[in-house]
Amino acid sequence: MLPRVAVLLLWGGVIVIEPCSGSHVIYNTRTGASVCITPKLACSTIIDYILWSVVGPPTACDYGPSHAIDYKAKCPSAHTKIRYDLEHFPEPLALKPGKRSGTHVIVYRDPWKRLLSGYRSKFVAACHSNRTCFRHWIKNITMDERRTNLEAYFLGVVMTPNHRLDLHFRPQNLQCMGQGTRQRNAVLLNLDVDTNMTVLQRAWDLPPYDSIIKGRMYEWRPAKCERVARDIMRRVVHWLDYDYEAVQSSNPIQIGDVFVCPHNNTIIPAGPR
DSSP states (O other), X not given: OOOSSOOSSTTOOOOOSSTTOSOEEEEETTTOOEEEEOTTSSHHHHHHHHIIIIIOTTGGGGGOOTTBTTHHHHOOSOOSSOTTOGGGOOTTEESSOOSOOOOEEEEEOOHHHHHHHHIXXXXXXXXXXXXXXXXXXXXXXXXXXXXOHHHHHHHHHHTSOGXXXXXXXXXXXXXXXXXXXXXXXXXXXXXXXXXXXXXXXXXXXXXXXXXXXXXXXXXXXXXXOEXXXXXXXXXXXXXXXXXXXXXXXXXXXXXXXXXXXXXXXXXXXXOOO
């Protein structure tokens, strides 16, 4: 059963300039199947899965789908395009629907895990925990050294107006899970449960995910927990409420002085400072 809120960007697409920089719908014009993907929801992996399965080499090689298991073996030459150039995707992939109407897949994940994934990949990995660097993503991140890096990250995200947030951090309810009319043939793909994307596989009639895409088993390092103050956690909980409502789930995040562990998405209660 679909959630109370459905899809805003059902019949449109955003041409992607930067890696996964916008929600967009990709259509298979032969079968009518479609999928709406959002930044920080395995969008690059999904694009590679579709490219390699539906188009395949040698044409797919031009787009550099490096997550494919046999990409290096079958694509000896350097790619000439980028996987995010959706406007020029090879047939039968397109940003506009064809004449047929098939199953529409909406990808989502736990909002709390997505928020921490943004911290790990953009703040820690891409910016090496440098707040000035992170202003590329969140312009109003606090420089108050009394705040931990994670506190500064949380404040930067939740205190920025949604329309000004980079789409890697903009809530899911304003993207693929946005408000709109329900589509009768839409199905949900929960990345936290369906790690092999069987919903997408069946809807698009694709080969098994693990026969196409490399495994991504790894542990995040460093395994470090940071203290986050009650006033910030209150803002975070309120900010997440709308996304949890969109995915029809109760918000499990607690308000209080806590230690947050980004490496495994957990929270440990803490006493007052």
